[in-house]
Amino acid sequence: MSIYVFFEPNPLQQSYLREEDSFHATRVLRVKAGDLIHLLDGKGKKFEAKITQVDAKKTQFDQVQLIHQTEKPPFQIHLYLAPTKQMERMEWMVEKCTEFGIHSIHFFHSRYSERKEIKLQRLEKTAIAALKQSKNLFLPQFHEISSLTDIMKKNQVKLTGSQYMFAHIAEPADPVLGKLVKLGEEYHVLVGPEGDFSSEESNQLIAQDWLPFSLGKSILRTETAGIAITHAIHVLHEIQA
Amino acid sequence: MSIYVFFEPNPLQQSYLREEDSFHATRVLRVKAGDLIHLLDGKGKKFEAKITQVDAKKTQFDQVQLIHQTEKPPFQIHLYLAPTKQMERMEWMVEKCTEFGIHSIHFFHSRYSERKEIKLQRLEKTAIAALKQSKNLFLPQFHEISSLTDIMKKNQVKLTGSQYMFAHIAEPADPVLGKLVKLGEEYHVLVGPEGDFSSEESNQLIAQDWLPFSLGKSILRTETAGIAITHAIHVLHEIQA
Incomplete structure (x- = not known):
C-alpha cells in the first residue's frame, strides 16, 4: 500500500489536515484511524504522522516525525x-x-x-x-x-x-x-x-x-x-x- | 493591418483555403476579395496570395508566391x-x-x-x-x-x-x-x-x-x-x- 501525501506548512504545530485535504482523505482516499500518512511542508521537509480521528472537515493526526529533509536547492x-x-x-x-x-x-x-x-x-x-x-x-x-x-x-x-x-x-x-x-x-x-x-x-x-x-x-x-x-x-x- | 496567416501544405497546387480556414477567414476574420494573406506549408516556406472569392466553405486565392524560406533546422x-x-x-x-x-x-x-x-x-x-x-x-x-x-x-x-x-x-x-x-x-x-x-x-x-x-x-x-x-x-x- 502506498502512503498518501498531504500538504501542511507547519506539521509540528498542527494536529489536523487542512479542510480540503480532510475531505479528500476521508471521502476519496478513505483513510482510517491508525493509517500512516506523509506530510510535506513545501520547504524541503517530509514528515510521517498517524491518523487519529477521521472527519471530512478536520481529520486529526499525531506522532509527527521528520523522516526526510532535502537541502536547500543550490540556486x-x-x-x-x-x-x-x-x-x-x-x-x-x-x-x-x-x-x-x-x-x-x-x-x-x-x-x-x-x-x-x-x-x-x-x-x-x-x-x-x-x-x-x-x-x-x-x-x-x-x-x-x-x-x-x-x-x-x-x-x-x-x-x-x-x-x-x-x-x-x-x-x-x-x-x-x-x-x-x-x-x-x-x-x-x-x-x-x-x-x-x-x-x-x-x-x-x-x-x-x-x-x-x-x-x-x-x-x-x-x-x-x-x-x-x-x-x-x-x-x-x-x-x- | 496585419496579414492573416493560414496553413496549406501545398500552396502552389491549391487554389482555395481548407474548409475550416475558409469558415474562420470569412466569418471571424472577415477577409474580402482582394485581401493579401500568408500561407504556411509547414515545411519551412511562407507564401503570399490574394483572395479572389470569399466563401465559408471554399475561399479562393491566386497569385501565390514564395516570400520566405527557412533553411532546414540544423537538427x-x-x-x-x-x-x-x-x-x-x-x-x-x-x-x-x-x-x-x-x-x-x-x-x-x-x-x-x-x-x-x-x-x-x-x-x-x-x-x-x-x-x-x-x-x-x-x-x-x-x-x-x-x-x-x-x-x-x-x-x-x-x-x-x-x-x-x-x-x-x-x-x-x-x-x-x-x-x-x-x-x-x-x-x-x-x-x-x-x-x-x-x-x-x-x-x-x-x-x-x-x-x-x-x-x-x-x-x-x-x-x-x-x-x-x-x-x-x-x-x-x-x-x-
Missing part, C-alpha cells in the same frame, strides 16, 4: 511575469515550473498587459498538487500582482551572486538566455506581456541593469517563456554539475 | 511517447513542442501504458495553431500509435549522426540528458508511460543500444518530460552555436 529562480488572459495557461505554467523546481513566481501589470489581477489561491492549489506528484519538496511562493515599476524598485540594489534579466524581442536579437546565465545562486527573470514591454519599459530595465536576452527565433507564448526559462536554468546547472 | 528531434490518459495533456505538450521546434511525434503503447489509441487530428490542429502563433515554420509530423516493439524494430539500424535515448527512472540514476546529448543531426527519444517501462522493456532497449538517461530528481509527468527533452536539446544547441 533559486524568481520568475516575474505579466499574466496571460487565460488563467488556465498560468496554471499549466505553475504546474510545470513546480515540477522542475522554482522558488517564487511574481506577477505584474505593465503597459501592454492583458490582465490586471490574478487569483493566487488557484495557482497555489495547482502547485501543491504538482509538488505531491513530482516528489519535489519545495513549494513556490506566490506574490500578489504589482506594477513593473514596483518590481524594479524592489530590485534596485543588485545583489552579488544574483542575476537580473528580462526576455526581450529585439532586432538584432540579444544573446540567448543560455549564453547569459552565469552559474550563481539567484536568478530574477522578467517576462513581458504578449504585446511585449513598451520601448520605454525596456529602456528603463536596461538603465537599471536588467540584462536583455532572447528566447530564440520562435515567438513563445508567455507561459511557454516561463517554462523555458525555468527549465533552461536547470539544464545549465545540470550539465555543469 | 531534428523525434519524440516517442506513451500517451497520457488525459488527451488535454498531450495537446499542451504538442503546443509547447511546436513552439520550440520538433520534427516528429510518435506514440506507442507498452506494458504499463494508459491509453491505446490517440486522435492525431486534434493534435495536428493544435500544432497548426502553434505554428501560426510562434512564427516557427516547421510543422511536426504525427505518427499513428504503434507498439514499443515496432518502434524498436524500425530503429534497429542505428544511423551515424543520430542518437537513440530513453528516459529511465533507475537507482543509481543514469546520466542526465544534458550530459548525454552529443551535438548531432537527429535525436530519437523515448518517454515511457506514467508507470514507466517494465524492466523487461528497459533491458530490451538497452540491449538494442538505446541509451538510458535521467530526467533529474523530480518525477516529471509524461507531457512535462516531452517538453523538457525537446527544450533541453534546443538549449544545448543554442549555447554551442
Whole structure:
C-alpha cells in the first residue's frame, strides 16, 4: 500500500489536515484511524504522522516525525511575469515550473498587459498538487500582482551572486538566455506581456541593469517563456554539475 | 493591418483555403476579395496570395508566391511517447513542442501504458495553431500509435549522426540528458508511460543500444518530460552555436 501525501506548512504545530485535504482523505482516499500518512511542508521537509480521528472537515493526526529533509536547492529562480488572459495557461505554467523546481513566481501589470489581477489561491492549489506528484519538496511562493515599476524598485540594489534579466524581442536579437546565465545562486527573470514591454519599459530595465536576452527565433507564448526559462536554468546547472 | 496567416501544405497546387480556414477567414476574420494573406506549408516556406472569392466553405486565392524560406533546422528531434490518459495533456505538450521546434511525434503503447489509441487530428490542429502563433515554420509530423516493439524494430539500424535515448527512472540514476546529448543531426527519444517501462522493456532497449538517461530528481509527468527533452536539446544547441 502506498502512503498518501498531504500538504501542511507547519506539521509540528498542527494536529489536523487542512479542510480540503480532510475531505479528500476521508471521502476519496478513505483513510482510517491508525493509517500512516506523509506530510510535506513545501520547504524541503517530509514528515510521517498517524491518523487519529477521521472527519471530512478536520481529520486529526499525531506522532509527527521528520523522516526526510532535502537541502536547500543550490540556486533559486524568481520568475516575474505579466499574466496571460487565460488563467488556465498560468496554471499549466505553475504546474510545470513546480515540477522542475522554482522558488517564487511574481506577477505584474505593465503597459501592454492583458490582465490586471490574478487569483493566487488557484495557482497555489495547482502547485501543491504538482509538488505531491513530482516528489519535489519545495513549494513556490506566490506574490500578489504589482506594477513593473514596483518590481524594479524592489530590485534596485543588485545583489552579488544574483542575476537580473528580462526576455526581450529585439532586432538584432540579444544573446540567448543560455549564453547569459552565469552559474550563481539567484536568478530574477522578467517576462513581458504578449504585446511585449513598451520601448520605454525596456529602456528603463536596461538603465537599471536588467540584462536583455532572447528566447530564440520562435515567438513563445508567455507561459511557454516561463517554462523555458525555468527549465533552461536547470539544464545549465545540470550539465555543469 | 496585419496579414492573416493560414496553413496549406501545398500552396502552389491549391487554389482555395481548407474548409475550416475558409469558415474562420470569412466569418471571424472577415477577409474580402482582394485581401493579401500568408500561407504556411509547414515545411519551412511562407507564401503570399490574394483572395479572389470569399466563401465559408471554399475561399479562393491566386497569385501565390514564395516570400520566405527557412533553411532546414540544423537538427531534428523525434519524440516517442506513451500517451497520457488525459488527451488535454498531450495537446499542451504538442503546443509547447511546436513552439520550440520538433520534427516528429510518435506514440506507442507498452506494458504499463494508459491509453491505446490517440486522435492525431486534434493534435495536428493544435500544432497548426502553434505554428501560426510562434512564427516557427516547421510543422511536426504525427505518427499513428504503434507498439514499443515496432518502434524498436524500425530503429534497429542505428544511423551515424543520430542518437537513440530513453528516459529511465533507475537507482543509481543514469546520466542526465544534458550530459548525454552529443551535438548531432537527429535525436530519437523515448518517454515511457506514467508507470514507466517494465524492466523487461528497459533491458530490451538497452540491449538494442538505446541509451538510458535521467530526467533529474523530480518525477516529471509524461507531457512535462516531452517538453523538457525537446527544450533541453534546443538549449544545448543554442549555447554551442
